[in-house]
């Protein structure tokens with residue numbers, strides 16, 4: 320099973336409306352939060368809790384199943400899969416986090432300035448967001464890799480650009496509405512500078528909306544980073560990373576040893592679903608608040 | 611002799627605004643004496659808000675001149691320093707009390723921020739002035755420490771008034787500033803506005819579609835229809851002896867109790883008293 324299939328499976332699950340209505344309960348939000356917290360904590364504490372060095376090759380224990388010594392077995396070079404999962408979580412989470420943070424800050428700056436200044440700048444920003452929106456993130460990243468070479472940094476930068484519209488469009492619409500509010504007119508009349516109105520008043524009011532978009536996008540960015548590593552253009556071996564682990568494990572699938580791909584794939588899907596549940600929950604609460 | 615007369619607080623001539631083919635404001639002329647008060651009335655869509663927004667510098671006029679205290683008003687895209695300097699000429703209170711304040715800013719900070727922008731007051735002196743301004747509109751330090759969401763519509767409108775007064779403007783534009791409020795709260799705010807005008811020398815441009823409250827607050831009145839001023843003059847004169855048929859129609863359709871044209875009272879003594887008026891309060895008090 321490729322991570323791309325896992326990706327579409329994840330997206331399908333998330334889009335199903337039954338899941339959406341399920342999200343309304345706070346219990347789900349709490350559970351999703353707990354999953355994220357546990358995974359993040361485990362990745363931070365990886366050196367303390369991982370039983371083995373993630374890159375330690377052990378030719379005596381190649382491709383083993385689950386055992387007391389190796390809880391999740393070993394891969395085809397005898398590396399401990401659990402340890403690689405734990406260490407792998409670091410890059411697997413850090414890279415998409417960087418993507419959504421860069422995209423979030425950049426797109427919010429573009430969106431707020433477009434809404435405030437209007438005119439040709441707004442048209443330029445909107446056109447830019449529309450054009451970028453036409454490119455799937457992975458395609459953009461592959462093109463970037465073709466030009467600048469493979470590697471995680473290239474992937475992160477390319478995906479940051481690709482994610483601009485997902486956050487920027489929503490924030491721009493919210494910013495347009497916000498700038499129309501009479502309190503903004505009042506501050507203008509009082510002689511406050513546009514910078515100050517935007518930074519001290521408009522942006523803080525848009526922060527919750529931007530944050531929801533960032534959370535939502537995080538899950539998809541994680542999928543894209545993993546898929547990018549899966550096709551061999553992102554994280555390079557022997558670094559531990561979930562997408563790469565799914566790819567490494569594919570040879571074992573035909574040999575009846577799907578463990579490595581399976582565990583890494585499950586880790587990706589669970590984390591992505593958790594992120595989206597949190598995003599959905601936050602946005603539902605936000606809508607309730609503004610009403 | 612004429613030179614020594616102070617210029618009017620507001621002098622608008624030939625004001626026009628078109629949106630595409632549609633003319634929202636057409637050749638409007640208004641004058642308000644220093645410390646005077648003018649009501650602009652008219653049905654929905656008659657161009658009142660558009661006129662107000664142009665005077666406030668929030669909308670660019672298609673044609674016409676706007677002078678405040680003899681000074682031409684800077685354009686919509688004026689530099690910050692220009693806007694800040696002109697802030698003392700005119701301020702505005704908006705209709706929607708729920709969107710007039712930054713929902714993440716405490717009331718006290720909202721006022722203090724304006725004082726920082728416009729005065730040298732800092733620290734305790736600024737806090738004292740903030741308290742004074744809030745007290746002037748009937749709010750206290752408990753309100754100062756709360757966010758807008760903890761305040762009622764009427765209280766928020768008081769804050770908006772205090773914020774505008776913080777720069778001591780010579781003209782305050784009130785665009786349907788009490789329209790969103792309960793009748794009893796309306797009365798409180800109108801009383802407050804009267805007090806403020808007695809205490810300070812601020813002039814009012816009071817926009818409303820409610821003729822019933824005009825006489826409470828304004829000396830002069832201008833009636834707008836389809837973007838034009840169809841009748842203007844002293845409030846008493848226009849309200850008791852309207853010349854234009856449209857004004858008469860407006861007056862006849864006034865359903866609210868606060869305003870009672872003498873001829874309506876004269877012809878209909880049996881008009882039932884309405885809760886909230888003096889008469890009905892008296893009645894209620896007499897009941898065992």
Ligand SMILES: Nc1ncnc2c1ncn2[C@@H]1O[C@H](COP(=O)(O)OP(=O)(O)OP(=O)(O)O)[C@@H](O)[C@H]1O
Pocket residue numbers: 629634652653654655656657658659660661819
């Ligand atoms: N930005 C705009 N673009 C196009 N038309 C506008 C715009 N602003 C106002 N108008 C039109 O101009 C006319 C006058 O509007 P305005 O808001 O000034 O009326 P008003 O007298 O304040 O009415 P109300 O009592 O309902 O507030 C309306 O027909 C309105 O549709």
Ligand SMILES: [Mg+2]
Pocket residue numbers: 658659660786
């Ligand atoms: Mg209006």
